[in-house]
Amino acid sequence: MSIELTVEAPAHGGHFVARHEGRVVFVRHALPGERVRVRLTESGEDAKFWRADVVEVLEAAEGRREHFWKEADALRAAARGKLPVGGAEFGHIDLAVQRRLKAEIFAEQLRRLGGTELAPEVEPALDESSDGLGWRTRVSFSVAPGGRLAMHAHRSDELIPVQDMPLAAEAINSLHLWETDFSGVERVEVAAPAAGGQPLVLLIPAAGTHPRTLGRIAGSLPDGVSVAAWNPESHELTRLKGRTWVQETVLGQDYRVTGAGFWQIHRSAPETLTKAVLAGLDVQPGDAVADLYAGAGLFTAPLAGAAGESGRVLSVEGSPGTSRDARKNLFAAPQVQIHQGRVDKVLRDAGKLDVVLLDPPRAGAGKTVVRQIDAAAPRVVGYVSCDPASFARDLGYFRSAGWEPETLRVFDLYPHTHHMESFAVLRKA
Known part of the structure; x- marks a missing residue:
């Protein structure tokens, strides 16, 4: 109709x-x-x-x-x-207009869910291209009948075969994966390090797929590409060719990111956000710092550097695989204590903190975690968010406890989509 x-x-x-x-x-x-x-x-x-x-x-x-x-x-x-x-x-909208619309949406969420009248501008990422294309270093494809790569229509099971992905980095498009027969695989995920290096193709097999089929697919992919199989239910990662991880480098720090481990998608997002976090939190030597929902340690490493060996840095991550990555990435920082588990459980025994940074998933942190952060009495809280609605809701919880945003920056780290990323510095009124 x-x-x-x-x-x-x-x-x-x-x-x-x-x-x-x-x-x-x-x-x-x-x-x-x-x-x-x-x-x-x-x-x-x-x-x-x-x-x-x-x-x-x-x-x-x-x-x-x-x-x-x-x-x-x-x-x-x-x-x-x-x-x-x-x-x-948002691909039918001029980039400047996209950012103006995103700013309106963010302000509306803050007003309706956070009870505050803020009107942040939306900033492009560092070194953003003029057309807003080629920024994705991570892409997920489905596999259509016949074994060719496809993507879903919005809120639909319909699969649409694709022959290119303009938002993806050239290192991903140059693999020409749409020419490969992925029969026996349900989903294909690709990661290409922003600074160059060996990309990783992750195969999520269909039920009953024989390992020989996965070996055939791995052998058909170009040389210099790592290939692994991933079982999302058991979290089992099987090496098929090359290695099971990619190496990312941000501000001179190397990070190992394994398999389906979380990493910022935009090629410039890690540097954009890390610089914003360091400038906003102003961590001092000797500080007790908590990095919540810490992932592979993107923010933990520079926070530990700022706190120095006299400081104490608590890194909390729920994913076992990503937490293992953090241990490898932060092995040379003895002041870092890495905990794999739920944030609310770890915070119960965290004690007094000077600085708290949280980067929760799209659902946000929630009232319990906000109360625990407030109880730790930090002088400053940094909140990285990928969703304006959950951030606005959590900001409402912080404001009820006496915290107010000192600064709020919103970044267009997902051009041509409705998504955006933000970083807020909160202080007790």
């Missing part, structure tokens, strides 16, 4: 708000002020709201441009009777 709508404001999640006979419709691939024809993707008389994709622009808004990736272009997909690939939902 298709209807005509006038698009209003942007909304969190890559949508734009429109109304049809009093009902809210969340529209993708639009711009505020446009008159569009949409195809309803989720609707019903009892539904509180509907969802829709733009299939035709009747009156375009300033800032609209031709999408850079035909598989993700909603208009071209609709003309073929197809769905667009998800993951580049």
Whole structure:
């Protein structure tokens, strides 16, 4: 079913708000002020709201441009009777307009969920390209019937074969993985170090796939590429060719990141965020520091350097594999204590802290962790977030405990998508 709508404001999640006979419709691939024809993707008389994709622009808004990736272009997909690939939902918008819209969305989340009137600008990453392409050093593909790489349409099981990935780094596209037969594999994840070096192709096999099949695939991939198999349920990582990890380098510090271990996706994100964290927290020699949700130690290493051997740095990470990476990356820093486990459990016995940094997953930290941080009485808290909604909610918890944001920076580390990253410095009022 298709209807005509006038698009209003942007909304969190890559949508734009429109109304049809009093009902809210969340529209993708639009711009505020446009008159569009949409195809309803989720609707019903009892539904509180509907969802829709733009299939035709009747009156375009300033800032609209031709999408850079035909598989993700909603208009071209609709003309073929197809769905667009998800993951580049802002690709039809000029980059400067994207950042202005993201700033509006962030401010709205802060106002509605955090109870504060802040209006941060959205900054590009360090050394960002003028077109906002080629930034992804990590990409995940599904495998379509026939063994070719594909990606999902938004909120759909439909797989769309792909022949390129314009958001991915050249080191990933140059592998030409779409020419490989991945039959027997459910998903393919690729990591290419931002500073160069050996990329890693991770194969997530389908149930019942014989190891010989994985060996065939590994042998068909180019020389100089590492290949491993990954079982997400058992967390078992099996080396097939090369090594099971990639090496990243940030501000002179080397990091080993194994298999599906977490690392910032944008090629410049680690440096952008590390510089912001060091400048904002101003860690002093001898400080007691906690790095919560610490991953492979991206922030732990420079924080330990600032605290010095007289300091104490607590690194907490829930993932066993990523925590093992942190131990290898931080073995030369005796002042670092690495704990693998839940943040709330480790904080119970953390004692007095001078500085706390947290970089939680998309769901945020939650009320319990915020209360524990407050009880540790640090002089400053740094909060790195990849989701404005969960950050705004947690900021509300901090503000209830007497903390206020001293600075808030928002970074466009995911150009052509609705995602963004932020870093806030909080101090007790």
